[in-house]
Amino acid sequence: MNILITGAGSGLGRVTTEALLKSGYNVIASMRDSKSKGIQIVKELEAFSKQTKGTLFIIELDVTSTTSVNLAISQIESEIGQIDVLINNAGIGGTGWTEAFPEEQYKQIFDVNVFGVQRMMRGVLPSMRERKEGLIINISSIQGRVVFPYSGIYTASKFALEGLTESYHYELAPLGIDIILLQPGGFKTSFESKQSGPYDRDRLLEYGELKNAPNDIWGNPGEEKDFLPSPQLIPEAIMDLIEMEKGKRPLRTTVDPLLKGIGTVAINKECLSAQKELSDYLEWDIKV
Template sequence: MNILITGSSSGFGKLTTETLLREGYTVFATMIGVTTFSKQAIEELVLLAQETKGTLHIIELDVTAEASINNAINQIYKKVDHIDVLINNAGIGGTGWTEAFPESQFTKIFDVNVFGVQRMMRAVLPQMRKRKEGLIINLSSIQGRVVFPYSGIYTATKFAVEGLTESYHYELSPLGIDVVMVQPGGFKTNFESVQSGPHDQKRLESYGEMINAPDQIWGEPNEEKDFLPHPQPVPDAIVQLIEMTKGTRPLRTTVDPLLNALGTSAINEAALKAQQDLATHLDW
């Protein structure tokens, strides 16, 4: 089975790539900075691949650039004739006073987290539709359902991913393609360390003595958070989805041992019932 995953150099992406290799899959691990800042991650993945039954291909791919995506897809199709699974994992975040994020930051985060998902799906779907076969797994978050203060920009992107994924789920199911999402909670990865705070320093300073309030929720920069669980349950959930029979995969899979899906599961259940009632009423 041929699996394409974005954002494979760190966090959930790297761990998922490693897990898939151990399971024996052919993995097209894509990332930016293949010849620069991702070199160490690549070396580690290559060494691991040599010890597993899986097959690893490393490809440069920037989800914000259509030309980069097209080039990567063309490279993949020179090696295999189809992609079975797309995992949209690439993502960036930002915490702090939401007002202090200028439009340029908002645009960048949406470009990666939302528009990047759409670009990747458009790149693989023609081939999947032709085969009437395929699985797309989008990485959402519990923050696509519940709101934590001082993370408005990231939350907004994940709410968008939820709506986009659910629309595709309904549209493509009759065509033999499953589109689902995973909602991770908080885990000990490098994600927080690579997040950026607000760039509008003048607006930020206007909050005065409240300027550091976000730290009460998210902790101080570079603070070690040993209470966070190891992220292995996320790639395990992804593998489980891959191995399920087509048409039986749930739209949402929540992986949140830290909070036990508090709030998220209640919203998921209410939304599912609301959608089913709506579909029945409109005779979809």
């Protein structure tokens, strides 16, 4: 089984790549700058893979470039084989006063978290539709369902990803393709430290003494958060989903040991019920 994962060089992507290799999968680890800034990461992954049952392939792929996406997928399909599972993991965050994030920053985050996912799905779906087989797991967040102050830009992107994925889920299920969501809570990875603050410093200064209020919720930049749980639960959940029978996989899976899925699980349940009620009323021929 060939599994393609984006953003494999760090955070949840790195942890998931290593866990999949340990379990014996063929893992196509994609990342930006694998031939420049990421050379050391590539060496580490290659050394790790030699101690596992799995087979590692590393490919250069930038989810913000349609050309890069299409070239990478074409290369995979011609040199490695069909893509059985796509894990859309690449993502970036941002915390701080939402007003202080200018348009360029919104575009940057949406380009990775939403448009990048769309590019990847458009790239792999023609082959999956032809085979009437395939699994796409989009890594969302509990912030695709519940709202934390001072994270509006990231939350907006994940809310968008939730809607995009659910539409695909209903549309492509009859074609034998499962498209589903994984909603992680907070975990101890490099993601937290890599989140950017707002670029508009002048607008931020207008908040005066309140300008550092986001740190009360999200912590100071670079602060170690030892209370966060190990991310190993994420690859375990992903492998469970991969091994499930086609058509039986849940649309949403929440993995949130820190907050126990408070709010997220309840909203998922209510929204599924509401969607079913609407679908039944309109007599849509879709499975909710």
